Amino acid sequence: MSSNEIVANESRQERKERTRRAILDAALDQLSHTSFDSISLRQLAKAVGIVPTGFYRHFATLDELGLALVEESFGTLRDLIREVRLDNDLVPDTLIDRSVDVLAEQLIEHTDHYRFISRERHGGSAVLREAIRHEFTLFERELVTDLARMPEISHWGARDLHVLASLFVEVMVSAASELVSPSADQPAVRRGLIDNLRNQARMIVVGAAGWQPLKS
Missing domain, CATH: 1.10.357.10 (Tetracycline Repressor, domain 2)
Structure with a gap:
């Protein structure tokens, strides 16, 4: 694997971790005023800046x-x-x-x-x-x-x-x-x-x- 490929892979992993962190933080924000069984996946995705189906790249x-x-x-x-x-x-x-x-x-x-x-x-x-x-x-x-x-x-x-x-x-x-x-x-x-x-x-x-x- 070339150095450029390694950097690209690291960048993708870093972006994935940032998005995962953003989902957790957005969930905590929602949970400050609602229960977990009322959490909105659509609002969660909107807060993070991803499409709703993008959520499932991070959590099953x-x-x-x-x-x-x-x-x-x-x-x-x-x-x-x-x-x-x-x-x-x-x-x-x-x-x-x-x-x-x-x-x-x-x-x-x-x-x-x-x-x-x-x-x-x-x-x-x-x-x-x-x-x-x-x-x-x-x-x-x-x-x-x-x-x-x-x-x-x-x-x-x-x-x-x-x-x-x-x-x-x-x-x-x-x-x-x-x-x-x-x-x-x-x-x-x-x-x-x-x-x-x-x-x-x-x-x-x-x-x-x-x-x-x-x-x-």
Whole structure:
């Protein structure tokens, strides 16, 4: 293959990636005011500057587009939270503070993504509901693994660890939904929600300290 052919191929690939990115961004824009099952392929194509059939050069179906948005929404957050959890020198309060800070920062930077997740978690698309549920399950499983390494609860069984992990996940998910709501654009409201999340997480830790493990 000649150098000109390589450049041409690279240019085509770059254009394809730009168009794919433009489709994702246009979809997020639509999803800021509508649900995924009401998304318009015609409006999507018009916003990107392609014909409607051009969409299928990038995504086989609308569901595939939705799944790409789910993966994109969780990907960065999952990596950042994992980095926080892998710091074994953190005491519980510091771990809670850093985890809450990471979540709050991500929600500010990617508000449209998490508004999409918050809406579609109980939305009309069964495919997206299942994908989102799966992502939360992965969070819970990773958290169970981390909790099992904590000396204070190392004697707990799997059932207890899953109960504790699910509590943390539910609290985080509920708080995230509130933090991406329009009312959270007000600084005082946002600070209150974040402080409340920290306190809820600390209460869970305090309660866990006095928990009597379930019998098998």
